[in-house]
Amino acid sequence: MINLEILLESIGSFEERINYKFKNKKNIILALTHSSYANENRNERLSSNERLEFLGDAVLNIIISETIYNNYPNLSEGQLTKVRANIVCEQSLVKCSNNIEVGKFLLLGKGEDISGGRTRTSILSDAFEAVIGAVYLDGGMKNAKAFVYSQMEHLIKDSVSGIIFLDYKTQFQEIVQKDGEKKIAYEIVEENGPDHDKEFVAQVKVAERIIGKGKGKSKKEAEQAAAKAALEMLSTK
Incomplete structure (x- = not known):
């Protein structure tokens, strides 16, 4: 009451x-x-x-x-x-x-x-x-x-x-697919911690090849972190 x-x-x-x-x-x-x-x-x-x-x-x-x-x-x-x-x-x-x-x-x-x-x-x-x-x-x-x-x-x-959080998934997709369609897939591969304080681990694949992994407090956040890691990997090539 x-x-x-x-x-x-x-x-x-x-x-x-x-x-x-x-x-x-x-x-x-x-x-x-x-x-x-x-x-x-x-x-x-x-x-x-x-x-x-x-x-x-x-x-x-x-x-x-x-x-x-x-x-x-x-x-x-x-x-x-x-x-x-x-x-x-x-x-x-x-x-x-x-x-x-x-x-x-x-x-x-x-x-x-x-x-x-x-x-x-x-x-x-x-x-x-x-x-x-x-x-x-x-x-x-x-x-x-x-x-x-x-x-x-x-x-x-x-x-x-361009200072705050960027949509890394969109950026990654634009780079990967600029020369044609390539399949991009995100997967949650780990869930750690209690229900009220979960941490998710995601990976992003291009044509079945793992390009990046990332962690986050939500699945969306983990996917964005994975995309960010993938972008950083691509930038070093």
């Missing part, structure tokens, strides 16, 4: 952290409610943040697309797509989520909480997008833009400058 007084106090602290005060507190409570909590507390008839994350993802993409389109007129369509992908990738969203300590305020089921859900990358990135959706529903596009800019303006500039 939710202690309403404690919950509202927590919401107030979060509002101060993101510099936005919700007119309807239900919007931000929904954004911070993980499916594990909703499932464990069905008698409270709570929904999870999954639908709101879906909306926030769409809002974030239009904000970032419009921003880089208007501010960087010299970028081609392909370059705009890459810049946007760098900004809205899981790694960037997790950084933003950690900056405002989303994990601290999440409503999680007991099992999810015990197993490290407050630091799980997928939960944090989804919750950050749900917060964007909540701000959009509560205050419209103007406030959603202000929130996104406050959290991601530096990521936009760094992405255009």
